[in-house]
Amino acid sequence: MFVPVVYVKGQYNHLIARTLQDLGVESRLLPSTTTIEQLHAMGADGLLMGGGPQRVRTMSDLTEELAAAARLIKSVDIPLLCICVTHQLLATVYGGRTDAAGKPEFGPVEVSVMDEGRILERLKPSFTAWESHNDEVVLPPPGFSVLASSEGCKVQAMAHEKLDLFGVQFHPEVSHTSRGAEVFRNFLRAVSK
Amino acid sequence: MSAQVQGFHPASFLSAQTAQLRDSLSGKRAIAAISGGIDSTIAAFLAKQALGDSLTPVLIDTGFMRLDEPESVKAALSRPPLNLRVRLVKASGRFLSSVRDETTAEEKRRKFRETFYQVLRDEAQRDGCEYVVQGTIAPDWIETQGGIKTQHNVLAQVGIDPLATYGFKIIEPLADLYKDQVRSLGKHIELPLELADRQPFPGPGLLVRCIGSATKAKLQMLKAVTRIVERKLAPMHSDQYFAAVIENRYVEGPLAKSIREVSGLALALPPGELHVDVFQDRVTGVKGDERSYGMLVGVRLQEDSRETYGWLPDKLRILQSRIVEKFAETTRVAFLVKEKKGGHPLSVLVRAVSTRDFMTAAVTPLPWKTLKDISVEVLKTTNVSKVFYDITPKPPATIEFE
DSSP: OBOOEEEOSOTTHHHHHHHHHHTTOBOOEEETTOOHHHHHHHTOSOEEEOOOSOOOSOGGGOOHHHHHHHHHHHHOOSOEEEETHHHHHHHHHTTOEEEEEEEEEEEEEEEEESOOTTTTTTOOSEEEEEEEEEEEEEEOOTTOEEEEEOSSOSOSEEEETTTTEEEESSOTTSTTSTTHHHHHHHHHHHHHO | OOOOOTTOOHHHHHHHHHHHHHHHHTTOOEEEEEOSSHHHHHHHHHHHHHHGGGEEEEEEEOSOSOTTHHHHHHHHHHSTTTOOOOEEEEOHHHHHHHTTTOOSHHHHHHHHHHHHHHHHHHHHHHHTOOEEEOOOOHHHHHHHHTTSOOOTTOOGGGTOOHHHHHSOEEEOTTTTOOHHHHHHHHHHTTOOHHHHTOOOOOTTGGGGGBOSSOOHHHHHHHHHHHHHHHHHHGGGOOSEEEEEEEEOOBOOSTHHHHHHHHHHHHHTOOGGGEEEEEBSSOEEEEETTEEEEEEEEEEEEOHHHHHHHHTOHHHHHHHHHHHHHHOTTEEEEEEEEEEOSSSEEEEEEEEEEEOSSSSSBEEOOOOHHHHHHHHHHHHHHSOEEEEEEEOOOBTTBOSSOO
């Protein structure tokens, strides 16, 4: 199985590839200008997108890097898991809204699961995840269900089950999110179905 | 610390990298830049396998290493299984004068990097070496490229061409690995534990633990404090632990008062029971994948409350997150353990964290008694006036202070 990671200069993007490799999956970093045709040609079975320092507000004022990532999100037809800033981008591309967080979160945060969906399978009722964000999804996009929340952030996880699109605000790829590997295993199940 | 991981195989990594190094370095001479740390030691080991006697391991005494460190590293690397004949280059005067006028973290780090590669250039020219092998690992280039902090051993990844700038090419056999993976390589080649489990030490060393300007007097005090803190914390099962020093100069204005109110609410104490100092010299952190170079907040409770809360790391964790999440200009929070009247206006910051790969870190819940023991000894044997414990995870702090 080959699941590459789109690199948008986040601190943990490379760790996502390592986590996937640790789970026995082939992975490496790709630039956000990669197209869906190129992904097909490489034989990608699923796609990961990581966090980054950029701001997401409207579709017209994205950095070049995130504008390219947004084009890829629109055209993707393989299962996609977006983390942190690209979770916010996924929401915005599909008609939701991202803004400054009422309460930014850094370090350990308790995440409560309302609906496991496929991506948070077996993670009810709650788990401790590590966060690092100043912004958050303030309005989930139509068609997506909100799966989990924390005290300071309403959309910690969301999914469009039919389109195989998943987004998480927390960082499942860092070792301190002790159940993070389960999120990746759940995603890999969606990829291999 | 995790042992073997499913996707990483030390034996196949080592043989593939050795073959690749043989290929690219065959018939050439190279320098291996070493520090005594596990990363540069393993990189030098790989290069030695490929190059044999055409490799010169070079250890630079920057003046920012710990007491007796350069000599003991040189001796340790000369023993089996490494048998590296290390050239020790004494350059402490050069380094100290290059950072003399700098007071901010990034300027200090950039000046250090510049001097580091100039010294290597001189050594490479002397030996006619075209290549420098270094132990850069993933967090080094990720943090430098992401603008979190300038690591001293990253050039090409931030657009600096080493050949054009310094006259040599750079080889980084470990650039995709994390610390725990490098340690598993060390175990595989049966490195003695003193090297394989050696605690990480930053390239710029005590320079970045001397917060703000790095004067000779401050450095000397830090060396003495470091010896005490490392000895006391060695048995505590922390993945990384050390001391830093900061001058007792505080920011004026209403910020401290607002922080004191928020702190009182977080700890359920009347504000009169707390004192808050906001230090002038800034410290490094990472918030939302961005560098945060902000304020260090020192919180002091009255002695009886301090005794209670010192045993309650979860409460201190709430105190820390309330402050850093509420006040965007703050980066880290430290909790006063002990102070003495008089003494030099200098505070010691004790840091101890658990981490697998140095990308995230949790504060080690050290027993309050241990922290008090350390503080008593530090205040008795050195001339500093306060000892704090840093209670900030990464993020929003980084592990080191600068």
